[in-house]
Amino acid sequence: MxxxxxxxxxxxxxxxxxxxxxxxxxxxxxxxxxxxxxxxxxxxxxxxLEKVPFHVKGSGGGWLTAEYGMLPRATHTRGDREAARGKQSGRTQEIQRLIGRSLRAV
Incomplete structure (x- = not known):
């Protein structure tokens, strides 16, 4: 800057x-x-949670997932809540994947 x-x-x-x-x-x-x-x-x-996906069962490992959500009025213009629409945007899905992969990498 x-x-x-x-x-x-x-x-x-x-x-x-x-x-x-x-x-x-x-x-x-x-x-x-x-x-x-x-x-x-x-x-x-x-x-x-004391459960793992089927493909991890019996391996002795665990599983980590991530959820992401932005509040409806977190930006200049109000966006509808994705939960109210019943569908996540592609952006939200990608952010969740990025968070999950980042956490699983460590």
């Missing part, structure tokens, strides 16, 4: 946003966290 460009927040072009992490953010999930970076807020939760 060019030094001549100013940000609405007044933050310098080379300055990082403050990051805040709140653990145990939700009440019922086995694990949860709220990550805040500027105006961006992400809630991550983890649930444990």
């Amino acid at each position: 060019s030094p001549s460009i100013s940000r609405p927040s007044g933050r310098a072009p080379d300055a990082l946003r403050n990051i805040r992490i709140t653990r145990r953010y939700t009440k019922h999930a086995e694990g949860s966290v709220l990550i805040e970076c500027g105006d961006t807020k992400v809630i991550c939760t983890a649930s444990v």
